[in-house]
Amino acid sequence: MNTQTQNAFRALADPTRRDIVQMLASEDMTIAQLTGHFDMTRAAVKKHLTVLSDGGLITFEARGRERINRLEPKGMAPVLDWLRYFDRFWDDRLANLKNAIEGTNR
């Protein structure tokens, strides 16, 4: 079976982790910075980051005593691939998506 697909879907299953992904879409952030946006301990946030890393959705780089967390777009590929399997079922939605893509590419 495909471990990457499973890890990616699992990573996206938690609302906190989806929020983290959205935050990292705006800018790279340290663990402490991310923790500032949630009502939980740094240890909890770091666990979520580990799950996101296992899912291939983020990477990180140690810089001094800080750890810069960064979004990894490639990690979303297994998810998009799996969804693509159902093209014929949600054509209308995919049409919207297609329009959005064409809009941003111009």
Add this chain to the structure above:
Amino acid sequence: MNTQTQNAFRALADPTRRDIVQMLASEDMTIAQLTGHFDMTRAAVKKHLTVLSDGGLITFEARGRERINRLEPKGMAPVLDWLRYFDRFWDDRLANLKNAIEGTNR
């Protein structure tokens, strides 16, 4: 917060449930039919179907003593909408998806 989005992502987090979704993409099936494809009890499969139903990914219809389970494409909308938020990050992947869509639409 958005419960539909959470329930949909949660429903997709389990490999058995993703398999069920793929099977229902081929044809509508009863609980017993689905169970035949897995190495687990009917009760376990039914639990998965309940989670999928909560996520809005399937619907079902009682027909006599059988229950016909059917894929519900609309349920995927929250997932696709969430993913669309990140357009600018996975442009290359979206480009592939766009090509696939155009291919199937022609």
Add this chain to the structure above:
DNA sequence: TTGACATGATACCTTTCGGTACCGTAAAAA
């Protein structure tokens, strides 16, 4: 050098999850 700061790592707790076993009910078939 000393102290504050950002993180890593581990143990522990509680809840949820995936699964089985078992019982009951309604419909189809003999």
Add this chain to the structure above:
DNA sequence: TTTTTACGGTACCGAAAGGTATCATGTCAA
């Protein structure tokens, strides 16, 4: 009618998930 058959529902179990608390470590700054 009697007997299968396809369900629904609940109780229960072990494992994993989400979270806290705590301690250790490396780094930056005074």
